[in-house]
Amino acid sequence: MKEELLINNQDTIVALATPQGVGAIAVIRLSGKDCIDIVNKVFKGKDLTQQESHTIHFGTLRDGDKIIDEVLVSLFIAPKSFTKENSIEISCHGSQFIIKQIIQLLCKNGARLARAGEFTKRAFMNGQFDLAQAEAVADLIHSDSEASHQAALNQMRGGFSNEIKKLREQLIHFASMIELELDFVEEDVEFASREDLEKLINKLQHVIKALIKSFDLGNVIKNGVPTVIAGKPNAGKSTLLNALLNEDRAIVSNIAGTTRDIIEDEINIEGVSFRFIDTAGIRETSDTVEAIGVERTHAKMKEASLILYLFDLAEDNILDINREINRLENLGVPFLKIANKTDIAQPELKEALGKMEDVLYISAGKGENIELLKNKLLEQVNLDKVKRGDTIVTNVRHYESLVQTRDSLQDVLNGLAMGITNDFLALDIRHALHHLGEITGEITNDDLLANIFSKFCIGK
Known part of the structure; x- marks a missing residue:
């Protein structure tokens, strides 16, 4: 400093x-x-x-x-x-x-x-x-996919900033009216309609909540989609990783437990980066090293944005498959059900799976339906917003400021319902304005600027 x-x-x-x-x-x-x-x-x-x-x-x-x-x-x-x-x-x-x-x-x-x-x-x-546009310059430089490039370009050209400025301008008007009322407290004059203020806050909350929700997509666009390939040993996880990457990245063997640690690699599918994580097979094991790998698998599954649950049509049974699907549903992470080895499938297992919805049948070894799987992966990421040029939040600093703004606006609504005095109402509105101003740089400090620009490369 x-x-x-x-x-x-x-x-x-x-x-x-x-x-x-x-x-x-x-x-x-x-x-x-x-x-x-x-x-x-x-x-x-x-x-x-x-x-x-x-x-x-x-x-x-x-x-x-x-x-x-x-x-x-x-x-x-x-x-x-x-x-x-x-x-x-x-x-x-x-x-x-x-x-x-x-x-x-x-x-x-x-x-x-x-x-x-x-x-x-x-x-x-x-x-x-403004500051949000300045940060978008760094995002544009580091963009490595069509989606991240488009999101950064939209922000750099002022799309996100304009949204914030509109929200702030509307709120400033009411804040100034309420501040004015404080000067005429003895005359009991009302310059700002409380009903109109409540309508405005609800309108702002609707927009801000949508921006907050967009961060899920924005984070994926900026950092890629962490996608875990999970399943029992020998289900074909490493073979699937190699098929997706179109190279021999992972060791493939018919010996159970070959993959004992996490293997990661990244591919770009139509402008979206997917970070595929090949994990150790999920099973009970007495092998100390393999057990550590299984523990890491569970940890990676909890952190993932998407799980590819792979099961073996040649060896697995419907009870084990249903049990793992129930576990995944309880985990709360989106997942795709992928039935591998269609070329050597057990007829009775395929028949039992016929009643299950959304199962994708592939043969990772023969490369069958890999392109269909890639399309399914893209369906998990809603790129329509990016293509339309909608405002998407990609920066965690902006996300945190929006969350604080939402909370401050909720305080305003609570205050209106409770009939609190103007000075406290004005304070809550000022808090919301402060957090919105932090995004675009109307409200800032030297420490914040130093932190933001220190992440840029020298020469930019």
Whole structure:
């Protein structure tokens, strides 16, 4: 915190914007009121101080008479830049030696190294966008699927922020009327209709609860769907994992208990990441190592967003299958019932299963119905909201603020029902406004900002 306070936000900052490592080109960014003058000192070409914004200039960077590199300099004059400050991007050759030489040269001439996320923090501080949109920049950079990319893009373009601002504006109006009533308490004047306030709070609660509920989907989109493959030993769990991944990721053997630890891997199915977790077979065992694996299986099942319960049509019986299904239902985690080894199935077991709903029949070894299984997996994730561009909460900080807002609004409703005095009613409304304001940055503090932007990469 003290270090943060010592940082001068008027400094010109510099950082490598492209990934570390040798490449064809690298991009070095600068931002700050003096950045054009600083680069102009070491740039041999056109006078950058006399050029227009959004222009690119070829020349050389020199330390005295020594040429460091031939570069392209992109010029962005305030406020027409990402940070709303004077900004420059230098495209140079991707040698680590050259990059180091250029950054050292710029620092020697008045720039300083940027902190993690400092470019985006300056954009936020200068009003380029709000805090929720700034966080979406980081989500966009780290998006690794179509769904996470679309959700981050919608948020960065202000979809979520606009929802919050609408809610806050409506609440501010009533808050100001109630605050005004406090100045006329002796005259017993009512500026804000309690009936209208109750209607508004109920309306806001409906929207906020929908946003809170959307976090289940948002968390899945952002972090992937943790999907446990569970079942008895030799049910074909490892074979199914290999079939889904289309590679030999897990050891397959006809010896029961081959998988003794957790094996994880990830695939992308039509824009959604699924993190598949192959587990030890569920059974009673005297083998110490296998028993630890079974214990881990149960732990992973409790943490999962989805369970693929796999049973063996060649070996299992209907009583054991029904018993495991009852356990899964009591666990409360969504699951799919998958009957494996259709090619060698017991006829009587298939007949008994005919009365059971929603059973998917596959042969993991032969790759039969694997694509159908993938479609079933996608059905568990409601992507229609993403495709429509609906507002989806993906950030746990936003989720927690919304929950606190919901609770504060419930306090308002309880207060209205109890007929509490205006000063207490105004206090509950202010709490709700505070929590909404935390999301977009109207209400914030240095510790919160430092924590958020420290998670960004340097150069962004």
